[in-house]
Amino acid sequence: MKGGKVNLGTELDQVRAQISSLQSALDDKPDYGLGEGDPAITRRELDRALLEQLKERAAGIEHALSAMADDEYGVCEQCGQSIHPDRLAVLPDTRTCIRCARARESEKVG
Secondary structure, three states, X not given: OHHHHHHHHHHHHHHHHHHHHHHHHHHOOOOHHHOOXXXXXXXXXXXXXXXXXXXXXXXXXXXXXXXXXXXXXXXXOOOOOEOOHHHHHHOOOOOOOHHHHHHHHHHHHO
């Protein structure tokens, strides 16, 4: 899975660059005196939410790279079965097979 490692390494670099850029943007605080609905405040809140998503994405990629290094990549953390290569191609940092992911989603709904 060497090609996957290279792709994930590149993706991790890109995500980290986005995180750095957003953190810099968030250092500039808007004037909260303008009131509710100010576009600068709205943009800041959206950027904060995106920053959290990117941090989670980076952590997922780091976990996948670690799993590759430990030769555990592509193994479902729930059931221990192999994760289908097509699922890994779409979600390279996934930790669960489709069956376990569906079961977890149905638990959330029910």
